[in-house]
Amino acid sequence: MTHQTDIPATSEGPLKGIVILDLTRVVAGPYCAMLLADMGATVIKIEHPLDPDLTREFPPLQDQDGAAISGFFAQYNRNKMAVSLDLKKAEGRETFLQMVARAHIVIENFRPGTLDKLGLGYGVLAETNPAIVLTCISGFGQTGPNSPRPAFDSSAQATGGLWSMNGTVEEPMRVGTVLGDLSAALYGAIGTLGALRQAEKTGIGQCVDISQQDSIISLTENALVTYTASGKVTVPEGNGHPFVKPYGRYACKDGYVFFGAYTDKFWREACIVFGDEHLLDDPEINTMARRFDPDVYERRVKPLVEQWCGRHTKAELEKMTGARFPLSPIKSIDEVVADPHVRLRDMVIPVQYRGVDFQVFGNPVKLSGGTREKNAMAPELGEHNERIYRDWLGKDDEEFEFLKKNGVI
Template sequence: MSPLTHTLASFGPLKGVTILDLTRVVAGPYCAMLLADMGASVIKIEHPNDPDLTREFPPMSRSAATPVSGFFAQFNRNKQAVCLDLKHPDGKATFLQMVAKADIVIENFRPGTMDKLGLGYKVLKAVNPALVFTAISGFGQHGPNSSRPAFDSSAQASGGLWSMNGTVEEPMRVGTVLGDLSAALYAAIGTLGALREAERSGHGQLVDVSQQDSIISLTENALVTYTETGEVVGPTGNGHPFVKPYGRYACKDGFVFFGAYTDKFWREACQAFGTPELASDPELDTMAKRFEQATYLRRVKPIVEGWCAAYTKAELEALTGDRFPLSPIKSMDEVVADPHVRERDMVVSVECQGAQFEVFGNPIKLSGGTLEKGASAPAVGQHNPQIYREWLGLDQTQYDELVARGVI
């Protein structure tokens, strides 16, 4: 394909890969953003009169003259943006020209939408046989429920996660859009796998990622527990169904996760808290004994509660060091201030339309580097001239006609 020069730099493992990003909200934009951070040239395509609705999502900027969405900036950094009306005949024709020069198309419309536009995978494959077409949806491209509308909560509900999370008394939704985020991650993995095959064989393929499927894959042992034993796993609160001690415990200024359940870690904890004799206590000296619910409630839980209650979160973190798992349950202000998080560039600055935001970085750390530091997110149609004139090769008359017709 004809590579598109990256907006910021020309390096990264995906240098030379061009992606047409038709997505909106979270799952699709996040998938494309991860690939952009690794050097892919991502063209975000939005309708001229109906751009990505997250441009209006809070938080809005405090550092720009006009409101700009930090939510949008976070999921759309390192992209170039153009306007294009895919319902207009000239818009379809222009998109097909772009497809012929691209490597990947990512969309997260409801299944069937691209076919109704006359731009489904079969059509695009005929134009570009090596194209990777990644489709992210609530329930997948086939199956009885494929046409149903979906949000993140639809996936958490239908994938079983909602029924497992929360207190013992009340199932609760996980407090982040895990259906969107997990689908984005799987879509990025699938896209890279399909791209590798396309580069090897010249044949692209459809990557079909469902939010429901993604959630099901995150339910740990719940599915196999049911299929093997008939037991339906429900909420376990802040504990674990069989591993003990492993959960939330109160301290002087909040809560910590304490996870010293193995024999080695239990011995380390007993030493750290000045009670080494508990490591050889005949009621507590093996992991199996500590797992027994009655023993846990009568002996283990009060011991751990007493240990933690005597210290603050910071004191506990310093006391335990790297001896056994213990982590303060941090609020977001504490996460942002964490020097370890800062050291790993998980808080980075992104510019969008004159506004500066601090957003999360990229958890994929490559020795060759990624592009999220100092990145920017585009305004609606910001790169129309560069993409349509310079990359696609339209002359000025053709470009002006698309503008006059409201196609771009």
């Protein structure tokens, strides 16, 4: 498989030389493409010249010379180039296919059927470049009766079962982040890399179909197999666990911690740390199976753990327990940002967008050869039009000016 990828080198990393055309908006698609950009791929974000990615206006916003600059956009679009292009115009479609001929991957998160209506479905892309990988991220996938339905993250949490399992029995709750978007992005990146490897070996690409609903279903742990095997429907457990005990949220002097010393090994360590070694021989709670018993837990174990935690602060508990058994402070986001461990692992990094420096989350994929998210930049709308259309595609002055004059770019 050969491509002309003579965009001036902008990156290093395992995906250096891979060109990705990013047609996506909001979170799921942009995050998928960003993960690959962090690993060295050249990602070209393609936006309609009059209707760009709406997250360019999403909060948090910082003022820069009277303009409101979005940290949200910066976080999900770092390390990308950007061009403007109207795919509804014939010249726009022609230009896009010229880009497809030189690219390796296209990522889109339109509603299924949109690319076909534009005359740019997978069949057309594959005719232009048989090795192209098309990754499609949508609410319900490219097939099935619900495929055409519009969807947001909450649609996936609702229809994938997660919403019904989270919160309390009295009030099921949506998970407090866009987990449907984020998980679809992660699966999208995995599927894209798998398809790319196959294309590199065979010269034949394929369509990667990622559904937010599917992604959420895969995150419901044992709920699905529990139902199919036993008929039991998983319900919200609040801050506890359906059978593992003690394992949940417990109050301390200045907030809450997660306490998870449920195995016999960890329980022994907890009893020693809190000065209650005599409990190791207590016949009612001296084995994991006995502590799992709901009555025993409520009557003996829960009050004991509440007493242990209630005497100390989060910091004291974290220091006392160390690596002896699982105990973690339940941290607010300001505490997460200040965590020296998080900082050491580059999970809070600077990204610049339109002259504003934002602190955003880093890339959780840590490669010994490094990734390139630190000190990255996010592009302005159409920032790289000349570099892509003139330098890469080779359009002359007359054609480039025609595209500008006629609103194609």
